[in-house]
Amino acid sequence: MTLALFEDRGTPLDRQRFTWRELVGKPISKLDDDAFTRVRVILMNGIENEAMRFLHAAARFNGELRVPFAEVRRVEHHQATMVNWLLGPDHSPLETTIGYEQVAIEVTAALAQQEPDAYLAQNYRFGLLEDFDHMYRYSALMDRLEGKDSNNILQSYTDVMPGRPTVVEHRAPENDVRRPFDRRTAAPITKMNALTLTASEQQTHNYYLNIGPLFADPVARQLYAEIASIEQQHVTQYESLLDPSQSLLENWLLHEATEVYNYHSCVETETNPRIKAIWERMLSYELGHLHMVAELFKQYERRDPQELVGERLPTPIAFESQRDFVRETLAREVDLRPSGADFVSLEEEPQSSLDYRNHMNSEGSPSEIVADGYAWHPGTELTRQAANF
């Protein structure tokens, strides 16, 4: 079901309030909740963080709107808190990492299929195969460091096998920068997809940078350092798809519409009624933001917000296993490499990327070392053999 964006005015900003007790509610169950409930929690934390970071950056470029920025930003912050605190403390940093890569795989695959712009869809399929490989490397780490099976988190929705090998994902910065959509002609869904993935990859990047040093094991510390670097590349790629000529208010409006769209997708697909009620509340808050920003947009830019974000929301994001699509993409596109803003064959990869990664990998490759000879097996590598006594 699609939602009419401008019919429901949502919760007015001055009624968007929280208590500490509300912010810190009951977490989801790592064992009993559906993996896609965790996927939604992680994704929405990313969306909220992007909303908040965007408004902080915006305040540095605009004096006039600093008070409305601050008012909405405060709510975004508390939304981020309420959502992120839903992750139970029994999720170890490595288990949460598996959840993050599941988001990167399943959500990117879903958006790649709903993306009408062929070039952007190509970018999503490209990034997808890299996060797919991260899942394999982290699963190997989880098995070989902690003796745990990543499928306890994945719940058999997502394959664990090599993608585009992480060791070759490192490339010169110039080959991470893509061509943006055109703000005048791009469909609203195109703009929202690009922003959603930018948000999601950005929080993954931040997360790895923050938790990498929590590990004592040097292999884990190196692996997080390596994959965090790829996530930084991914943020560069995805944010370069956003048209830089969008005005500040246009950008803000797009952020609020993207939040509405994502929460609406969560409401439509959530299986845990308690969590669904949180998505509904957040959706109503975001509709409040959207209407407030739409008014500012009309006032300052004298344009119709509907021109930008459309009248109705697109079909909700498909939060479900994209296994077949991922396998097909892997079979067809694993050997693609970027050259500037374009994708070329393996042999045509620019020398600048080869030079860069040869140096980075010259003292050893953590992603290769950790997964040497690794193949995912139900219940870990250790339970492959038969008991011998």
Next chain:
Amino acid sequence: MQESIDSTRLGTNRTGMQTSPALSKEMMDNAQLEPNETSAGLDGQALAEMRAEYVREADPLGSIPPPATAKGALKSGMKMMTCSRPQAFIDKLSERLAYERAGTRLYEAAITKFLEHSEELPGATVSDFTHIRDEEAAHALLIKECIEQLGADPTAQTPSAALVGIETMGILQAVTDPRTSLAHTLHALLAAELVDEAGWETLIALAENMGQKDMAARFREAEQHEQEHIFKVRGWYESLTLESGQLV
């Protein structure tokens, strides 16, 4: 490379008050030496109340999955007729499985540490360590087999299995940190082994209550191994620690 005695050398540790007497004196200018009479916080009551509220409302960590196959259900039903809640046994079996797998990986990390410091511990050989590692791995396989015999799913993470992962995080951190000495590593291993052995004891009692005599016998054998692990690890740990107290 550092040795175990390096971790007990005198040095520039700055954490205590006595490191910087002048600064400490200034700290004391602001410190309240007498507890504030009107503050109710000192008895910890406010903290306890907030925690208690969450404890009362908390959901469980999760559940234990029902046997997936009718055949499995029948089997577990038949074998455990004497017990009304066979899943409690499954939960504890899953816990041991998780623990033994984690223990195997823990020893793999410890073996690396030992190999780099083996001269410190002339009484031990690498095969002493690999022997323990292999027994932990064999225990995991034994448990997996038992879970399958009961028609349950050995790949499921039950609440007790998930919990031991949390409990042992600190132990794993202590062992995998390249800076910890061999003595530190052995201390962490000793903690792991003591809990390991206690886990087997409980499991044997549970198996007996369930009427699983064969399993109980196999578990007793495993517990025997664990006692040997404790004996060895404690011995190495004590000899290294006592030695570092005598060297100058």
